[in-house]
Amino acid sequence: MSLQMSSSAVQATSRPLVELEDFSLWRQNRSVLDGLSFTLPKGQNLALVGESGAGKSTIGLALMGLLQSQGVKMAGRARFDGQDLVSLNARAWNGLRGRRLGMIFQDAGAALDPCFTIGHHLAFPLRRLLGLSSRQATERALALLESVGINDAKARLKAYPHELSGGMQQRVMIGIALACEPDLLIADEPTSALDVTIQAQIVRLIQDRVRMQGASCIFVLHDLALASQACERIVVLYAGQVMEAGLAEVVLGRSRHPYTQALKSCVIELDTAALEPPPGAAPSLDRMPSGCRFAPRCPRASERCTAEKPPLQGTEAHQIACWHPG
Numbered sequence: 001m002s003l004q005m006s007s008s009a010v011q012a013t014s015r016p017l018v019e020l021e022d023f024s025l026w027r028q029n030r031s032v033l034d035g036l037s038f039t040l041p042k043g044q045n046l047a048l049v050g051e052s053g054a055g056k057s058t059i060g061l062a063l064m065g066l067l068q069s070q071g072v073k074m075a076g077r078a079r080f081d082g083q084d085l086v087s088l089n090a091r092a093w094n095g096l097r098g099r100r101l102g103m104i105f106q107d108a109g110a111a112l113d114p115c116f117t118i119g120h121h122l123a124f125p126l127r128r129l130l131g132l133s134s135r136q137a138t139e140r141a142l143a144l145l146e147s148v149g150i151n152d153a154k155a156r157l158k159a160y161p162h163e164l165s166g167g168m169q170q171r172v173m174i175g176i177a178l179a180c181e182p183d184l185l186i187a188d189e190p191t192s193a194l195d196v197t198i199q200a201q202i203v204r205l206i207q208d209r210v211r212m213q214g215a216s217c218i219f220v221l222h223d224l225a226l227a228s229q230a231c232e233r234i235v236v237l238y239a240g241q242v243m244e245a246g247l248a249e250v251v252l253g254r255s256r257h258p259y260t261q262a263l264k265s266c267v268i269e270l271d272t273a274a275l276e277p278p279p280g281a282a283p284s285l286d287r288m289p290s291g292c293r294f295a296p297r298c299p300r301a302s303e304r305c306t307a308e309k310p311p312l313q314g315t316e317a318h319q320i321a322c323w324h325p326g
């Protein structure tokens, strides 16, 4: 009996937090995500990297259940802590969003409502989702502001968003997203609206807070150096397909896919490693190549690449979808 209990406990802890298996998504009958597979173990962070239009934000929004009302079609499996998200109804989504799933958007200034104080933004989810009293929620809001490094937090509770700098607004957003201690945080380009000097600081703050809460984070980042510092795992996306995925040090250190190699070779070494696209342009949604979507830009492409989509193969530590890996 005790043996059975301990083995099921082990199973529960080893179950991935997020698991995508052959997950596809269409908008207006156009394929945006094509057969994605990757997993995120509990307690780890994962970075989605790739050029604009690769589908990084779409993955984040789908995992938050924010696309269902837009009439998108989904197929395959997307599981959160073992629960299938593809077939989830609106009521079940409301139970997950905010409470177990949190999201930080790129532009905190646009996400915060100018009519409400910072205190209201922080206290609202605490009252509504955790059922705290007004006083308890205010006390917790104060502690949250302090935890995300806002000085003079008591006065800031009464401030309106426009009275805060961009960096402080993003710190507030981090506090709001983590208010109910979610298991998964999705940070969609959390630093792109910020001055380059504080980008690493903000990513580090998210990383620290997530670790302290025993949670996981999916980052959408354009900076490969930041991605490898903040995340154990990397998924390289191109035009809605996974090109390469696995442990950050392996995917970026020993990349074998020509697209990952092209991304790395385009990195500009300044203060930070900014992501630049390889020559050519990503395909548009209504003209997706069949086979490997990177084939038209790939120096190693063969007839097979344009005819047949390469399967994602390898181990959990390193997977590659390429007929001619380097």
Ligand SMILES: Nc1ncnc2c1ncn2[C@@H]1O[C@H](COP(=O)(O)OP(=O)(O)OP(=O)(O)O)[C@@H](O)[C@H]1O
Residues within 6 Å of the ligand: 027, 032, 050, 051, 052, 053, 054, 055, 056, 057, 058, 059, 284, 285
């Ligand atoms: N509301 C929408 N309606 C139709 N197509 C959309 C919509 N939003 C995104 N798309 C398309 O879906 C594809 C994936 O977009 P997505 O924003 O997920 O990419 P991304 O990798 O996050 O890009 P970026 O780095 O620029 O944010 C793109 O081709 C985009 O044009």
